[in-house]
Amino acid sequence: MLQELSIQRLSQNLVMKEKKIFESLSGYKNLNEKFEQYNPFNLDPRKIRETIADDRSCISVLGSIAFPLEDSVWDRGQIMLEDGPYENEGRKFEWVNKVLDEISVCGTDASTIRHNLHLNLLYAYTQVAVFLRKFGRYVEGVLDDVKVGDELYFMGNEIKLFEDEHYQMWNWDLTLKLLNEKFYQHTPFILFLDESLSVSYARNYTSERRKLLLDSLNNYLKKLYELNIFPVAVYFSLDRGLVNCGLKCTLCSNTKCSHCSDLSEQERMFKTFCDKHFLYNVLTKNYSRTPYFRPLNSVIAESEDKLHVDLIAFYVRVDDSILRVEFPKIFLEKDENAVNLVHKAVVADSILSGGYPLTLSRAHELAVLSGRDRNVVHEIVYNKALELCKKYGYNLEVKFSRKNELKARGVL
Known part of the structure; x- marks a missing residue:
């Protein structure tokens, strides 16, 4: 999750890197001119x-x-x-x-x-x-x-x-x-x-x-x-x-x-x-x-x-x-x-x-x-698995690792 402080730091860093941004944007234009002598056509x-x-x-x-x-x-x-x-x-x-x-x-x-x-x-x-x-x-x-x-x-x-x-x-x-x-x-x-x-x-x-x-x-x-x-x-x-x-x-x-x-x-x-x-x-x-x-x-x-x-x-x-x-x-x-x-x-x-x-x-x-669609698919699969476990008397769990649960919920 992007924090307010992170947004501020990003803006400050981009100000400091204005020259780099300009050089990057103009770099391909310069390369275009230099490449003309190698143009395959x-x-x-x-x-x-x-x-x-x-x-x-x-x-x-x-x-x-x-x-x-x-x-x-x-x-x-x-x-x-x-x-x-x-x-x-x-x-x-x-x-x-x-x-x-x-x-x-x-x-x-x-x-x-x-x-x-x-x-x-x-x-x-x-x-x-x-x-x-x-x-x-x-x-x-x-x-x-x-x-x-x-x-x-x-x-x-x-x-x-x-x-x-x-x-x-x-x-x-x-x-x-x-x-x-x-x-x-x-x-x-x-x-x-x-x-x-x-x-x-x-x-x-x-x-x-x-x-x-x-x-x-x-x-x-x-x-x-x-x-x-x-x-x-x-x-x-x-x-x-x-x-x-x-x-x-x-x-x-x-x-x-x-x-x-x-x-x-x-x-x-x-x-x-x-x-x-x-x-x-x-x-x-x-x-x-x-x-x-x-x-x-x-x-x-x-x-x-x-x-x-x-x-x-x-x-x-x-x-x-x-x-x-x-x-x-x-x-x-x-x-x-x-x-x-x-x-x-x-x-x-x-x-x-x-x-x-x-x-x-x-x-x-x-x-x-979408992310929502993917969660719906997982829920359908999850519910079917639980239904079968109950039907056949198995004591099984169907779950993500803790890290993936947090990702699915948008916490990580």
Whole structure:
């Protein structure tokens, strides 16, 4: 609980750190100017591909790098919609409605109460939601599930308690079930996902955990494809694939990353610099996108042509938001207009909510479990456990540790 004295101290400390605040805010502007000489869109895309192919260690060392695919417009840096929204507010929404009458869009999200080892009854609860717009009408659905006791153990090479990837798999399975039950008749449509399909968050997973996640992801994407649903990840990203691409191909195109023992001065300078930071200077026109590329990282790719998940990615600007967009390459192979289709759909749906897809926002509102909701779920589980204990004559308690009780009540 924030005390009055703490608030006063915070205000005083911020006064003392005004210079630091200013330096932090202006720092990225200065880095933007300095990064211009490493801008990957100023480089020959063929040369970039050669550099990455010649040094396969760059993916694992750098963590993420962009592999150009749209050569004809790469040097432009930004691509406008051929028939984009009008500047006039009224006509802009006419354009939005026209696009969304032609393209059905849908959002999905999930919220989970994970198992708590401080609770002597092991359980987890998850809820997924889907929100669809089709021909001006809205369809929504919510589906939940609970796992108790040994259902939260994964039986692989060894028995393990659920980890991040198991919860992700659970949510994907539940989403597929909901789509099958309530939304199949509305296909085809684009399904916006508020998550990364390039799963860079799994870099620190063991090889066994990575394989499990990737197998599950590919199965999820395959099932969506079979349902005639086009999955498109749209999210705010801290990825550095384009930044690494520019630095690698400008500073050390002839040196293998695995041979470098230390970061160069330039690499240190841009260590916290992300794609979105320099893209504000590239995507100067609203609703424009970058040329598309293949995202390569140490989770989904061993080399530029040995891929566990083959994706198309680009960034798009909607008002003050820089959104990263990813989708499986198979959809571009199926329809050469897929990138333009996704570009239009993301822009149209995001205009409705000021820079982020409206369908994703609505799905989040449906799925989210507030603190109050979580307490209600716990109370229902708690009461059922007490009921069973009484029914079968067990003298058992279902409770949190004292610390967690206080947290639940908002005391800690």
